[in-house]
């Protein structure tokens with residue numbers, strides 16, 4: 001039976017470390033500021049935003065949410081982003097994805113100041129990530145949080161076969177970049193990967209990261225014995241409960257370690273968002289965070 005990776009507990013450790021760093025910054029008169037822009041009234045997004053606000057407050061991060069109705073004009077959102085770019089109290093800007101179809105999401109991502117780009121969506125930051133550049137730049141929080149989890153579980157990636165299923169800018173593609181940086185041999189599967197190909201890839205994968213949004217996509221019988229399984233998917237079942245993309249019961253029989261949904265990747269995403277916000281605040285004030293994330 002697999003070890004169940006307790007994302008909630010690891011996220012708590014990370015949030016506590018963020019609180020320590022935020023308290024250090026506060027002695028220098030700095031309170032990290034995060035602005036979240038939420039367009040439309042998607043109930044799931046509202047839950048994420050509420051979770052973020054609560055966690056931010058506890059960690060000493062000043063979070064504000066700017067809400068627009070779904071019919072807001074693109075120019076209104078762009079002007080708000082430009083205002084936040086110039087606001088010295090704001091260190092991090094997040095525009096909740098997806099945005100309504102009449103708004104150009106690429107333009108939104110390119111308008112956010114790269115030094116306030118807490119999701120790491122700006123082409124400048126993505127370029128740095130894909131080029132393995134040195135120096136600090138923000139990286140998407142879900143994949144980064146997954147790397148923190150794997151490190152906490154002492155899962156060594158060097159030389160391992162890692163399979164990422166899903167290629168979004170939010171999860172799959174930055175995940176690919178981070179795994180190859182950790183010296184795994186990485187494969188990226190997606191909608192056009194034939195299912196028999198996916199089965200061959202799964203049979204060979206030591207580490208599987210699934211971010212698709214389809215309950216039951218991966219069954220335990222498809223996994224390699226002893227695989228590490230990271231389930232990013234968030235799917236709501238008819239009874240209102242949440243489930244991932246992996247069939248947990250069957251996967252648990254075969255895997256060495258697996259993340260649950262809820263209580264796995266989701267809490268890590270929120271804690272890492274706060275971690276990145278604190279780092280961006282330190283960057284803006286040219287402060288070196290000392291011994292920051294040592295014991296996560």
Ligand SMILES: NC(=O)C1=CN([C@@H]2O[C@H](COP(=O)(O)OP(=O)(O)OC[C@H]3O[C@@H](n4cnc5c(N)ncnc54)[C@H](OP(=O)(O)O)[C@@H]3O)[C@@H](O)[C@H]2O)C=CC1
Pocket residue numbers: 142165166167168169170171172189190191192193211212213214232233234235265266267269
């Ligand atoms: N726990 C957390 O912190 C987070 C959870 N999520 C959840 O993760 C899931 C994925 O999110 P996100 O990446 O934003 O979603 P997107 O819809 O942006 O991307 C989904 C990806 O899955 C691919 N795909 C679709 N169907 C299949 C299939 N049958 N087999 C293989 N690949 C397929 C798509 O391919 P193509 O590129 O061809 O369209 C696409 O690359 C969602 O459930 C979301 O709610 C997301 C972010 C954070």
Ligand SMILES: Nc1nc(=O)c2c([nH]1)NC[C@@H]1CN(c3ccc(C(=O)N[C@@H](CCC(=O)O)C(=O)O)cc3)C=[N+]21
Pocket residue numbers: 047048051094095096097098119141142170234242261262263264265266267269270
């Ligand atoms: N610009 C942008 N950045 C994002 O990072 C981003 C986004 N847009 N759009 C939506 C997705 C999704 N996402 C989640 C965050 C937290 C949980 C989370 O906290 N999940 C908990 C609990 C969920 C619950 O119980 O409601 C869990 O899995 O245990 C889930 C999903 C961030 N996303």
Ligand SMILES: [Mg+2]
Pocket residue numbers: 168
């Ligand atoms: Mg997409």
